[in-house]
Amino acid sequence: MSSPATLAELLAQAAPDAPALGAPEHTPSLTYGALAALARRTVETLNALGVGRQDRVGIVLPNGPEMAAAFVCVGAGATTAPLNPAYRAEEFEFYLTDLRAKALVVEAGADTPARAVARKLGVPVVELQADRARGAGTFALRPLDAMGGAPAQGGPAEPEDTALVLHTSGTTSRPKMVPLSHRNVLASARHIRETLRLVPEDVCLNIMPLFHIHGLMAATLASLAAGGQVSCTPGFNALKFFAWLDEVRPTWYTAVPTMHQAILARAGRNQEILARSRLRFVRSSSASLPPQVMAELEQVFRAPVIEAYGMTEASHQMASNPLPPRPRKPGAVGLAAGPEVAVMDEAGSLLPPGAVGEVVIRGPNVTRGYEANPEANAKAFTAGWFRTGDQGVLDEDGYLRLTGRLKELINRGGEKISPLEVDEVLMDHPAVQQVVTFAVPHDKLGEEVAAAVVLREGQTATERELRDFAALRLTDCKVPRRIVLLPEIPKGATGKLQRIGLAQKLGLAS
Structure with a gap:
């Protein structure tokens, strides 16, 4: 079977009756057939409102199956731009302005400062009404503002269209805008699926925020690329994690190290649930996992912990430790897992194993460049390689060990x-x-x-x-x-x- 090149093609390749999206609290699952139909309806609705291919749609929704469905369905015919619902009004104003958003999707009835900001900026607001009785993530869109006119380009998105726009964290400078094409995000989903050997029987418990590349790609899109299911929680909650683990019966979950540590702190009082767990592996990414935490996780869950290395500009995954029987190296973020990975000196020369330098990548999942930022692009790309800003060293076996962010x-x-x-x-x-x-x-x-x-x-x-x-x-x-x-x-x-x-x-x- 040829690899899907767009989100719509991704949904069409799975068994129509297989479950795609789920949620705890005994919510009925949404099948691939129903999710594909929802994507078609969403694109038709957006087109009727004047929103089409390459138009940016800001999405401000709480974590859950509706957010996962909106990401996929809006992205099937427009460009999704998920935003953190906890942003303040001035942050929403910056992001919606920077994105040049054509519309803003918010939860029906939700009190968010994004509504007033959108009105101030003249961005039409569209309410998303959930209908979980028809399956996790099912929704309808209802415009609150006058829209209309035909979109410049309607219909389903094409492979080089931008599927997703996210901003870098901007800890030391103005956040940079990262456009990721359908080809980028689907390459990354395929890389993660292959690394983790995901199959249709796998179920991921998503506790990651869905305004961030980790949750969108590793939990959601990689699961869909495998024809498996992702069960979408309302967000991370250490007090509820073990109840979700027992109800959903996932085969894996992915999280950042601080979440794993919070889970470990409550493991002792949940021994019965742990004994029933069917986790095949646990994945960690987005920050370095202390080797001590990795060892404790493996002992508690009786499953391998797979540490991976990702960033927004790479549509998430760049390197990953492999599943057994291949070795996992504590303290290393693993082998190249999709793009090519190398280490470069300041002058732009690639370095041999054992030499410390800047980690660089190139491959089909890597953004073509920051939007409207030629200065950042000139610094970020050298001879076709993207400079990650991370310092690291490759060992003789090809495992990458990070020594820190260069700016840290x-x-x-x-x-x-x-x-x-x-x-x-x-x-x-x-x-x-x-x-x-x-x-x-x-x-x-x-x-x-x-x-x-x-x-x-x-x-x-x-x-x-x-x-x-x-x-x-x-x-x-x-x-x-x-x-x-x-x-x-x-x-x-x-x-x-x-x-x-x-x-x-x-x-x-x-």
């Missing part, structure tokens, strides 16, 4: 220190549950090493004890001069720990 490396008097190396050492302390190492300003050295630490429940350790522990295992310049004990470390919208700006958030920047 701590420059202590000219000595470049990898925060990940310090994280791993402190995670070995028996009282430590979570750690993030970061830079604090220093008047003479420029930057100094600091770490924020969350202790395990019922455990104690002082800053001095943790510093002494690190000093036995690290050279002096890498030992944190300041360790802050916290009940919780601030996280980003997707649950990732954020090193950049942490000194300011914790009042350590003066």
